[in-house]
Amino acid sequence: MPERIAALRARAAAAAAAAGRNADSVTLLAVSKGQPAQLIRAAAAEGLRDIGESYLAEALGKMEALRDLPLTWHFIGRLQANKTRQVAEHFAWVHGVDRLKIAERLAAQRPYHAPALNVCIQVNLAGEASKGGVPAAEAPDLAAAVASLPRLALRGLMCIPPEEADPGRQRAWFAGLRQLRDTLNAGGMSLDTLSMGMSGDFEGAIREGATIVRIGTALFGPRGS
Numbered sequence: 462m463p464e465r466i467a468a469l470r471a472r473a474a475a476a477a478a479a480a481g482r483n484a485d486s487v488t489l490l491a492v493s494k495g496q497p498a499q500l501i502r503a504a505a506a507e508g509l510r511d512i513g514e515s516y517l518a519e520a521l522g523k524m525e526a527l528r529d530l531p532l533t534w535h536f537i538g539r540l541q542a543n544k545t546r547q548v549a550e551h552f553a554w555v556h557g558v559d560r561l562k563i564a565e566r567l568a569a570q571r572p573y574h575a576p577a578l579n580v581c582i583q584v585n586l587a588g589e590a591s592k593g594g595v596p597a598a599e600a601p602d603l604a605a606a607v608a609s610l611p612r613l614a615l616r617g618l619m620c621i622p623p624e625e626a627d628p629g630r631q632r633a634w635f636a637g638l639r640q641l642r643d644t645l646n647a648g649g650m651s652l653d654t655l656s657m658g659m660s661g662d663f664e665g666a667i668r669e670g671a672t673i674v675r676i677g678t679a680l681f682g683p684r685g686s
């Protein structure tokens with residue numbers, strides 16, 4: 462694990478340098494779905510603090526087991542309306558907001574003593590039916606509506622683009638998300654986050670401006686079931 466983390470950090474730093482960016486402008490989000498709590502503890506010992514989980518019940522169990530650690534928990538899975546309360550209560554970030562109804566519930570259910578819940582709007586750039594996310598054309602209206610909600614901090618955009626064999630084509634999807642963020646910022650928003658890039662494509666995502674890369678298998682190895 463220490464070697465893997467060091468290697469990932471070196472690759473991320475090299476990609477950032479190639480884009481003229483500081484290495485510390487990219488957060489390595491450790492995606493631990495399907496992995497036991499001890500592995501998260503080992504990653505935390507190497508300085509990783511941001512942890513991504515996709516399944517609520519699984520995540521809550523690990524939070525309980527790791528409550529002695531100063532971790533920042535990110536919900537990166539598909540969020541159903543009946544799960545929003547516990548997500549609003551237990552997570553610091555939600556990456557996959559793609560419906561106003563979900564955002565409204567999160568805003569209403571975020572505890573008053575907690576800081577604002579950080580959210581990203583998921584954009585489905587390729588219109589893939591199998592994936593969540595709002596079509597790019599609808600992202601501006603959703604972003605404006607979410608930004609106006611109390612208790613939430615709209616931080617930026619997230620995507621899971623199609624897998625492309627050609628790295629240049631892969632990067633084009635990430636560039637598309639960055640351009641959408643730039644358009645929204647030109648229109649008066651101040652979005653500082655692009656959550657994009659996973660184990661197989663994070664370097665291209667960093668080259669295109671990713672500020673959070675979500676890394677699972679390259680960090681923890683294959684997932685159990």
Ligand SMILES: *Cc1c(COP(=O)(O)O)cnc(C)c1O
Pocket residue numbers: 492494515537538621659660661675676677678679
């Ligand atoms: C599982 C998952 C990841 C991590 O995928 P790897 O290919 O294992 O790095 C990233 N983002 C989301 C939304 C995921 O569900």
